[in-house]
Amino acid sequence: MSNYSPIKTMAVLAIFSLAGCTEGPQTPEATGYEAQAAAPGALDKFEAYTQRFPETTVITQSHATGHVGDFFFTHWKDGGSASLTLSPEGEFSVSWEGGGYNYVGGPGWHYGDEDRMIGYRFDEDSGASYITLYGWGYDETMPTSDPAHLVEYYVLQRWTYDPSQNAEYGTTFVSNGIEYSTYRSVRDDKPSINGPSTFYQYWSKPAEQRPLGEDHEIIFADHVKAWAETGWIIPDMNNLNASDDPTYLVMAVEVFNPADDGTASGRVWDAAAQ
Template identity: 65%
Template sequence: MTYRLATSVLTSVLFLALAGCDTPSAPESAQPPASAATAAPAPEGKPPITKFTAYTQRFDGQTLLTQSHATGHVGDVFFTHWKDGGEASQQLDDQGNFKIDWIGGNYNYVGGPGWDHGDRNRVIGYHLNEDAGASFVTLYGWGYDKMMDPTDPAHLVEYYIVQRWTFLPGQGGEQGASFVSNGVEYTTWRTVREQKPSINNTATFYQYWSRPAEQMPLGVDHTIVFADHVKAWESNGWKLPDMNNFDASDDPTYQVFAVEVFGVEKGGSASGRVWDAGR
């Protein structure tokens, strides 16, 4: 779920959580911010992700997530939420409004709203009200092809389209093409993780990055045209495997707008809203 060089603690810890560790257990129930948030049945036409019942929950209305690890839905809004310590929480409603609070400390948190599968043609809209020093604010997801050779790093790809950061993303990797999408100049990078935890157990896989020349400002609407990033990665010869399947062992190939913090000195908050801008 996150980028780190081989010498970094972050990635190995975070991927371990995404992989559900070796012996996953069901997470605690989410807690409401005020009134009781009740688990809701899946809407008609959208069956629950039954394969991942240990990590999947569904809630109606505004929900407060404080547990260590959970994925699920608030209404039709998918979420991820994970931490390995400290105190961090995510408030989320069924309109994609979110607020993430964290304290300072030597721990890692990542979470945010989005979709339970990636879509190459998705256009993501977002608005950030505040960002008090998150390590990454990023579109984030996975692609996976179970038919490919598992020794080929291209069979499993973790991707980032970073919007704001305090830790430089993509450093130490292979630099690819630069391009302009929706008026924003990005540069692409590729890194490799060898035998590290992932959504499909321990694996060797690629990480694809897009990083803008300047960090995106707060208080205004932004649009991420995902297809532009896929095309840029492909121009480097970096193809994304299937982003719409439940074939991996531990999590679906989701796509979320994530806030991540790790090893931060001070507490803070990040809040805003995420929506499908292509509708």
């Protein structure tokens, strides 16, 4: 896979915020193209904020999802200032300002696939809370009183905050030559793809942080297997029945209460297709 190259063309995504967000409809600063409607079918439910764009795009809204080229993206924040720039080739950067808020965003796919192999490279990380493979599973047939009905999962690569604090240890295993340990925690009545909910978080944390400036590969099936062998099952990862977002799988940058301004940039690709 070729090295990450700087993004050269930009457009600003005009998109409507969800009901309940603090921002209203926004006007593009510069488009340079006509936004295409979301592909008909599966994602129509989320058409208020899911669109498809053929060129490099800058996303600044409080809540936005969609496709740039063939890559799905998520971009969510509960305040502050953060933006995601994404090219159709999977090159992306996240920039944030310091403040008291949470942001998560990045490119990938609008559904999880246990057999997906993810390639990525980060050339810059000025202090994100997490650089991570990130996604959700959801089963609306399970009682909401069971945190297992909704799972937010992380395969960490880099971090400035240790999520294993106050979490339940699961197991230690090796994937693609890298030793990971698993942890599980519970979020009580917190924001999710299905509104405020109580849900599990599953974590895979490598023994050492993954270095910048190198191509890496994540074998997602190894993590799903390790979680399951501990009794931690991810519900349906291809589910469009949640209220706010599909059950996506992305290479994400997350920051919460960042003390300083920062940037993280890299590239993501489907390693199985290479």
